Amino acid sequence: MTWTDEELVARSIGGDSESFNELVLRWERPIYALAYRTIGREEDARDVCQETFLRAFRALPGFRGQAKFSSWLYRIALNLCRDWIRRERRAPIVQPPEDVDVMELAAASEPSESIEDLVARKDLSRAVERAMALLPDEQRTAIVLKEYHGLTFQEIAELLGCPLSTVKTRLYQGLTVLRRELAKGEQRRTKATL
Amino acid sequence: MNELICRYPGDRDQALVTFVYDDQPQGPGDRAAFEAHLATCEVCQDEVEALRGVRAQLGRWNPPEPNFAITFGEAARQLRVSQPSAISPQAPRASRWWREIPAWAQVAAALLFLGVSAGLANLDVRYDQQGLSIRTGWSQPRVAQGAAPAAVAQRSSSADTPWKADLLAVEQQLRAEMRVARATPATAQVQAVSAHGGDADIVRRMRALVDDSEKRQQRELALRLAELLRDVNVQRQADLAKVNRALGAVENNLGVEVLKTRQQVNLMYRASQVVR
Numbered sequence: 001m002t003w004t005d006e007e008l009v010a011r012s013i014g015g016d017s018e019s020f021n022e023l024v025l026r027w028e029r030p031i032y033a034l035a036y037r038t039i040g041r042e043e044d045a046r047d048v049c050q051e052t053f054l055r056a057f058r059a060l061p062g063f064r065g066q067a068k069f070s071s072w073l074y075r076i077a078l079n080l081c082r083d084w085i086r087r088e089r090r091a092p093i094v095q096p097p098e099d100v101d102v103m104e105l106a107a108a109s110e111p112s113e114s115i116e117d118l119v120a121r122k123d124l125s126r127a128v129e130r131a132m133a134l135l136p137d138e139q140r141t142a143i144v145l146k147e148y149h150g151l152t153f154q155e156i157a158e159l160l161g162c163p164l165s166t167v168k169t170r171l172y173q174g175l176t177v178l179r180r181e182l183a184k185g186e187q188r189r190t191k192a193t194l
Numbered sequence: 195m196n197e198l199i200c201r202y203p204g205d206r207d208q209a210l211v212t213f214v215y216d217d218q219p220q221g222p223g224d225r226a227a228f229e230a231h232l233a234t235c236e237v238c239q240d241e242v243e244a245l246r247g248v249r250a251q252l253g254r255w256n257p258p259e260p261n262f263a264i265t266f267g268e269a270a271r272q273l274r275v276s277q278p279s280a281i282s283p284q285a286p287r288a289s290r291w292w293r294e295i296p297a298w299a300q301v302a303a304a305l306l307f308l309g310v311s312a313g314l315a316n317l318d319v320r321y322d323q324q325g326l327s328i329r330t331g332w333s334q335p336r337v338a339q340g341a342a343p344a345a346v347a348q349r350s351s352s353a354d355t356p357w358k359a360d361l362l363a364v365e366q367q368l369r370a371e372m373r374v375a376r377a378t379p380a381t382a383q384v385q386a387v388s389a390h391g392g393d394a395d396i397v398r399r400m401r402a403l404v405d406d407s408e409k410r411q412q413r414e415l416a417l418r419l420a421e422l423l424r425d426v427n428v429q430r431q432a433d434l435a436k437v438n439r440a441l442g443a444v445e446n447n448l449g450v451e452v453l454k455t456r457q458q459v460n461l462m463y464r465a466s467q468v469v470r
Binding site for chain 2: 028029032033036037042045046049118119121123124125127128129132143146147148152153165168169171172173175178179182188191
């Protein structure tokens, strides 16, 4: 039987540690992805992910279900990301891996995919990562929440504590910057291959 | 007729984003109005297309695979240390805790488990002229027809300790096979193995594995080369641009210096004329 998040939360509060484990298993990937895409560093994203669950675990008795569990978790993670950025006093730095993990690449590749396609796919991923790193913090967060976590405008507005119109403006501005930067990157890659 | 300048009366940026994400907090009315506008506005059509393109590209960005076993393993440990009774007396167990155990320890544990299980089940594995046979249980096995008479004799003489007889039979079998193996050249062995139906299948599978491995290595090499070439190209372009910039700066500096020198010469010349 599959429990809902809210049921698992209730059971965790009641002392069932397995239920909290289940919540961790269910949400660790989305939270890690959110942290990574927000701060751009793998190690730090892992730390943020870990700290998010620690804080959630500690604060669980106080969770009254006013918001969805996932929104509550996202809020904790985003606050931690914000703290991290403030502490580092710099824009998130995207660190593409020094060396490509070929085994991982090969495992991720489709059997029909050629080497060129594989490299192109990896290149595009890096280009998106770099372009995202150029965005201001609030635009990047809005795009990450919308694009990769499928939150509604309303949910993002509640999570970030800003009006709905601000969320849309941030999204529009962010997408416009990304469009320009990705086009530039595309031109550079085309030049390099000529 | 399509327009070249957008004349959308509302907040165009917000309408565009709402349309592109198909998220309608204000209901479908806004969408209908924007759709009607979109049908005639080429500017908005282009922008919608471009933003959808950006979204498609965003979909290609995946974070690297995290190692969650360590992440929550550490988290659980911290929880136990820092807050042993946050919710319940027992902190949550680390998820997939077994991944934290080194691989060698896992293998050792698995072998130990297998060994104990085999011992408990009195597992008897044989590979003789009759093929591979696996037997479990403590009952006395039925002697196969045509089995070696010596082994039968041994077994009947030590009926009170059947495992000793089995062990002796296996030992004799192994010794006989080793003698044959020593006497037969390696190539003949390979041929013999290949000739055997079951072994031929294993050899075929091994060859397939080796082929796969070779293909994978070739693929990795090609990937490395392609990446290397691309990186070299990008670096070359960047270096050329840097050199160009540096040359330009040197030329500029040189030009400025020449200009200054010329001005000073002119000044001195004019001064000398005045003195005269």
